[in-house]
Structures are given as structure tokens and as C-alpha cells.
Amino acid sequence: MIRVLLSGQRMDWEEYGELLPAALTDAGIEAEVIRERAPRSPETIDYIVYAPWSDMKDFSPFTGAKAVLNLWAGVEDVVTNETLTAPLARMVDPGLTAGMVEWCVAHALRHHLGIDRDVCRRDAAWDPCVPPIARERPLTILGLGVLGCAVGGALSDLGFPVTGWSRSGKDVSGMTCLSGEDGLVEALRMAELLILLLPLTPATEELMNAERLTFLPKGAILINPGRGPLIDDDALLAALDSGHIAHATLDVFREEPLPRDHPFWAHPGITVTPHIASATRPDTAVGVLVENIRRGEAGEPLLHLVDRFRGY
Ligand code: NAP
Secondary structure (H helix, E strand, C coil): CEEEEECCCCCCHHHHHHHHHHHHHHCCCCEEEECCCCCCCHHHCCEEEECCCCCCCCCCCCCCCCEEEECCCCCCCCCCCCCCCCCEECCCCHHHHHHHHHHHHHHHHHHHHCHHHHHCCCCCCCCCCCCCCHHHCCEEEECCCHHHHHHHHHHHHCCCCEEEEECCCCCCCCEEEEEHHHHHHHHHHCCCEEEECCCCCCCCCCCECHHHHHHCCCCEEEEECCCHHHECHHHHHHHHHCCCEEEEEECCCCCCCCCCCCHHHHCCCEEECCCCCCCCCHHHHHHHHHHHHHHHHHCCCCCCECCCCCCC
8 A cells, every 4th residue: 555645735635635546546556645734654655746835845754755746837846845855747737738728829819819909999999900810920939848839739730830949959840949049049039929838947047038038029929828037027027118029928927926016917018817827637637646656656767757957
């Protein structure tokens, strides 16, 4: 019998507490699923399901842990924890990916079609303005991981010319793939719409600084469902105020919740969404957790392992 800990406080542990034991049983794995803030005999816990916003910060009592299974795609809150020595897997959940595709496509189309112009029309003005079609709007995605590829694929299927940029060179059907500093400049120069789907690491923090924002074409749209610190906030405000960037739709922030007095709330060129671009869906995520536990027990390599050195 293995022991699986649902770590710390979490509002929807109720749902995982029901789904996970049933899924483990279905997979033929005998397990005790524990939901205690301070479980007895922590050294006998085999797997820790980790909720990033939980209050669990010290992994050192869990000396027998075979893996920590993160419930989020982003791992920046846990990857630098020095008490964590067990392998760390991040979440790749089909439900989370589907949600991110829908959110990015919706916000890209909002700006591409100028939907606000008609939705907000109150002046009885009949001024037809036919929007362009997708093939006329080059779009760039920074980050070609699970989410960047899924979002890029959906937008490419709609007809957008999609350029993607990543650390290592990639070959993704339907996209122009670039890497390296020169590749980044090229990707930004053609980005009428820019979507950030990079993880937050020391190498990506403030990647979109004042200089790189100037590489974007005048009137570009920036959409950030990645992480807040990917952007230099002051540089973004300056680029919006100068008109170089037409609009920014931001889902993630340096500080969350975004403080009530933060200038982003009132800025007419910024749309704030409260970190809802997507979320892990328990009904699909339990399958991912169970598969990794099965692999761990069978001595097979775990899926979605985080490279501690790279930080994602
Ligand atoms: P992933 O599969 O790990 O992909 C990360 C991508 O970023 C990879 O293509 C990687 O390049 C690239 N990358 C990393 N560091 C880089 C660097 N220094 N320079 C250039 N490219 C770099 O991650 P994912 O599952 O797609 O998720 C991406 C991020 O989305 C998460 O880390 C999280 O921050 C965010 N997210 C947000 C929400 C939300 O609701 N707002 C929800 C889920 C996730 P390689 O391919 O070469 O490794």
C-alpha cells in the first residue's frame, strides 16, 4: 500500500480526494490518499501532490518521497525550494491545455477583429469597418511548449501566419519556428499580435523589456497568459502611453491578486483578467497524476519532469 499526500490547504481537495483514490483503484494501485496538514510518519509518504498556493514549504520530513507532482504547469514557486530533493513533475493536463487554447484564441480574435468597436457602440454611428482576415495578421508566440504549440496550432488552423520562438530549435507543423537572440528579434519584428507562453525563470524574467518592446511593430497587441514578471511593467506602460503598443491583455501579474491601486486597472489600453486563462481540471488531471504514480511504482521514467537547472 503506497501513501499519497494531498499537500497543505486547498479548497478543491474535496474533488481530488474523491477522484484520485477511485482512479488509483481503477489502475490497480493500492493506495492511501491523505489530506492532513501534518501527516503522521511523513517519512512513509511515497508521493506528494503539490498545490502551489498551499502552505507547504518544507519537504525535508518526507525523506521517502519518490516524487512531487505539481498541480500547475508553472513551477517557479517550488523549483527553487532547497528542501525539495525528490524528482519534481509539472502538470500537463488536457483540460488545462484546452482552456488555454480557448482563452488565447478568444482574446486574439477580440483584438484582430476589433470586436470592442461594435460591442461598445452606443452612438448610432453606422460606420462599417470590415476587419482583416487572419492570413493578413502575423502573430508570434514566445514559448513553444505544450501550451504554446497547442495555441499556435489552433491559431494557425484559423489562418494566422504563426511564428513561434523557444530556447531550443523546433519544427512544428504550420508554424515558423525560431530560437536564439536573433530569432527573438525577428519573431518580435513581425508580431502584430504577441502571445507570451514562457515559464518564469531567471532567463525569461523581464524578457519583454523596454528595448524588446520597441522591436514590435507600431500598434501591436500583447497578450500575456504566461507569467507577470516576463514583462517590465513600467516599460509596458510607457510603450502603451506612447502608442507604440495598442493594447495589452494581461492575465498574470508580478503580485497577485493585482493590488487595487495598481495602474494596470485604470489604464485604457490594458485589459486585466484575474489569472483565469486556464486551470488544471481535476477530472482530467487525476489521470496524469495516476500515470506518474504508476510509472514511479513500475520503475519507469516519470512524465513531465522539471529540469531543476533550467527552472522549468
Ligand atoms: P513548457 O511545455 O515547459 O514550455 C515552455 C516553453 O518555453 C518551451 O518551448 C521552452 O523552450 C520555452 N522557454 C523556456 N525558457 C526559455 C528561454 N529562456 N528562452 C526561450 N524559450 C524558453 O510549458 P507550458 O506547459 O507550455 O506552460 C508555459 C507557461 O504557461 C507555464 O510555465 C506557466 O507560467 C503558464 N501558464 C499560465 C496559466 C494561466 O492560467 N495563466 C496556466 C497554465 C500555464 P524549449 O522548448 O526549447 O524547452
